[in-house]
Amino acid sequence: MLAALGWATSLGAAHAAEPLPTTEIAPGVFVYQAPYQLLAPSNDGAIANVGFIVGKEGVAVVDTGNTRQSGERLLAAVRARTDLPIRYVVNTHMHPDHAMGDVAFKETGAKFVAHAKFARALQARAQAYVDGAKRALGDAYQGKVEDIVLPDVTVADKATLDLGGRTLELEAMKTAHTDNDLTVRDVETDTWFLGDLLFMGHLPSIDGSFEGWVKLMTGLRDRTAARVVPGHGPASAKWPDALAPQQRYFDRLRADVDALVEKGAPLREASEKAGLSEREAWALFDEFNARNAIEAYREAEWR
Known part of the structure; x- marks a missing residue:
């Protein structure tokens, strides 16, 4: 009963928000292509590529943006496409432009999934992220540290998620862009969400290890995928x-x-x-x- 009430509350918020415009880059895989911008009142914090994958029984969201508003707009985009329950919200890493919108999904009943090092890294910077958003957005930003969502499920190596006839493969990476990078591959369409391990058009930013990222790129380049979703750049791109x-x-x-x-x-x-x-x-x-x-x-x- 409580879960249903929470879902209805979030659905109401989703209807009130303007849905993020998403593109179906592969059957059942939807991506919002973000502008190359810093956090500002004009963009609601929707400054990183985010998306969702629809299975037969549920939905997985991949990243949520920089603010509650961006998360609510993503939730509205999901609800514009499907009424299936949101089973998972997966964060590719802890940076605020990818994870601070999680708060909009707290009442959906979704499980939050992230790298095993995600929580520690996010907690260490939580206040700085909130303060930075307040400086950028002024009175329009009402977020607080207590709104930050920590994962229910953590991945130290590899894991799979089931959406009902649709499997997602998650892989925790060694330190590169950050020390808590996580990739998501939709097995059905061979679509690989790389988060900020891949920047296109928007300059990469190093918050983990330069040398670690160089080494990881060498390994990733040798893998195959039908398409990839960068953390910043086009909605999808050819790999490698x-x-x-x-x-x-x-x-x-x-x-x-x-x-x-x-x-x-x-x-x-x-x-x-x-x-x-x-x-x-x-x-x-x-x-x-x-x-x-x-x-x-x-x-x-x-x-």
Whole structure:
């Protein structure tokens, strides 16, 4: 009874929200393609690609956006496509643009699923994420730390989810974009949600390990998939072609940083010069490149 009441409450919120526009990239797989923007009042926090997969008996949502509003708009998008219960909300990692919208799904009865390191990482930054959203959105943001949702189910290696005749394969990755990256593969359509392990158009941001990400990309490139969904970029893309621009950026950053370390240049010079030849190829380059260069430099000193 309580679960049904909670589902009805969330359904009412979904009807009140404007659904995110989604594209069916494969049968039963829907994706919202986010703009290349930082959090702002104009985008409701819907600044990362999010989506959902519809089985015969239930739905799995993959990431939820940066705010309750973005989550409610995603919930409305689900309800515009199906009345099946939402069984799972899967987070590809703990960054706020992917996970802070989870609060909109708390009353749906869904189980929240994430990497085994997700909760610790999110709790360590929860207040900073809330404070950052308040600075970006002002009085329009009513979120609080207590709204943050922690996983019911964690994945340390691999796991499967059943949507009724439709299986999702989840895989916890080693430290790369973050230390809690999780991928989701829809077996039926061979669609692979890579989260922020793949950026297209939007400059990648390193919050885990530069070297770990380089190594992981090599392994991922050798795998097959009918299509992939990047955390930022088009709704779907061909694999492994989709990885080429990100690989090129990492190669350029590594070459520039190695040259600077070799000549004894200080960290500040790396933040100002490394990777600059890639500027015109990426949105939000100036917002993220310096931090990437600093991380690459610090790791290069220990190689």
